[in-house]
Amino acid sequence: MQPKVTRKSAKQLLNKASGFLQGYTHTLNPYSGCAFACSYCYVRQMPVALFHDGEWGGWVDVKENAAALLERELVKAKRKGPVTIFMSSSTDPYQPMEYAERLTRSLLEVMAAQPPDFLFVQTRSPLVTRDMDLLELLGPRVRVSMTVETDREDVRRAFTPAAPPIPARLRALRELTARGIPVQATIAPVLPCSEQFAERLAGIVDRVCIDDYFMGDGSKGKRTERIGVRSIYDALGLSDWYSRDAYARVHEQLLRYFPQERVFVSQQGFLP
Ligand code: SF4
Numbered sequence: 001m002q003p004k005v006t007r008k009s010a011k012q013l014l015n016k017a018s019g020f021l022q023g024y025t026h027t028l029n030p031y032s033g034c035a036f037a038c039s040y041c042y043v044r045q046m047p048v049a050l051f052h053d054g055e056w057g058g059w060v061d062v063k064e065n066a067a068a069l070l071e072r073e074l075v076k077a078k079r080k081g082p083v084t085i086f087m088s089s090s091t092d093p094y095q096p097m098e099y100a101e102r103l104t105r106s107l108l109e110v111m112a113a114q115p116p117d118f119l120f121v122q123t124r125s126p127l128v129t130r131d132m133d134l135l136e137l138l139g140p141r142v143r144v145s146m147t148v149e150t151d152r153e154d155v156r157r158a159f160t161p162a163a164p165p166i167p168a169r170l171r172a173l174r175e176l177t178a179r180g181i182p183v184q185a186t187i188a189p190v191l192p193c194s195e196q197f198a199e200r201l202a203g204i205v206d207r208v209c210i211d212d213y214f215m216g217d218g219s220k221g222k223r224t225e226r227i228g229v230r231s232i233y234d235a236l237g238l239s240d241w242y243s244r245d246a247y248a249r250v251h252e253q254l255l256r257y258f259p260q261e262r263v264f265v266s267q268q269g270f271l272p
Contacts, residue, residue, distance in 0.1 A: 004060075008062065009063075010063040013073055014027075021089060024085060025077065026084070028107070029087070035057060042224065042227065082117040084119075086270070093122075112137040116141065121142065121144045126168045132175070140182060145186045146169050146173050153166055155193070158236055184205065184207045184269065186209045187211070191241070198250070206262055207264070208262065215265070
């Protein structure tokens with residue numbers, strides 16, 4: 001499904017970070033809405049979605065004045081102290097339309113010229129590799145966190161049919177690593193995966209983060225229950241993975257292949 005695209009002029013781009021992201025000074029969302037429409041996405045229950053027409057995944061608003069706004073806001077914010085930015089908290093900065101829009105790229109251009117103290121780029125799209133030239137300029141001030149919830153494509157298709165395939169995300173992580181850009185594979189939320197998942201990741205990245213609904217959805221799993229994600233597990237015959245044990249199982253697997261200090265759990269993995 002192609003989302004309905006609307007161009008809007010945003011009033012503010014850098015927003016004060018809070019809650020799960022309180023380790024940051026600001027969050028930054030180049031778009032509103034998200035074409036990936038992940039089944040478990042709890043943003044659909046947040047005001048940004050509740051007060052917008054249309055189903056979550058069916059619309060994306062482009063903040064067309066974003067770069068000019070960021071340029072001004074960044075100067076102001078930096079005058080007040082260190083600036084640490086989480087991009088993005090309620091969308092993916094690499095929407096499919098970003099191929100043509102180059103909106104996130106324009107924000108990276110602004111940040112390459114006036115670097116924040118730290119930028120965390122959270123995405124599930126291999127398109128992030130297009131911007132490696134700009135990410136490189138940020139050096140150790142950036143980390144790209146690539147969501148890889150599972151290594152099973154059948155599972156990925158069941159939970160997030162509109163999201164990029166897992167092999168493409170793993171290739172992107174390889175490319176970013178080869179260019180020396182700090183990365184993390186982010187297993188969030190952990191989905192049913194193979195016994196080889198940790199071993200596969202260990203050949204590509206040296207830092208992982210794992211999270212689940214019960215730690216990471218901001219309501220100890222209640223939001224996820226309301227969204228009805230459980231039914232996907234049931235339909236796949238994988239109901240035993242809809243539990244706190246799933247995280248523990250995969251965490252144990254990760255510790256066999258990564259040093260403990262490179263395995264981050266829930267909020268710890270998203271801090272600057
Ligand atoms: S990519 Fe992120 S913001 Fe977009 S639908 Fe999926 S979980 Fe939600």
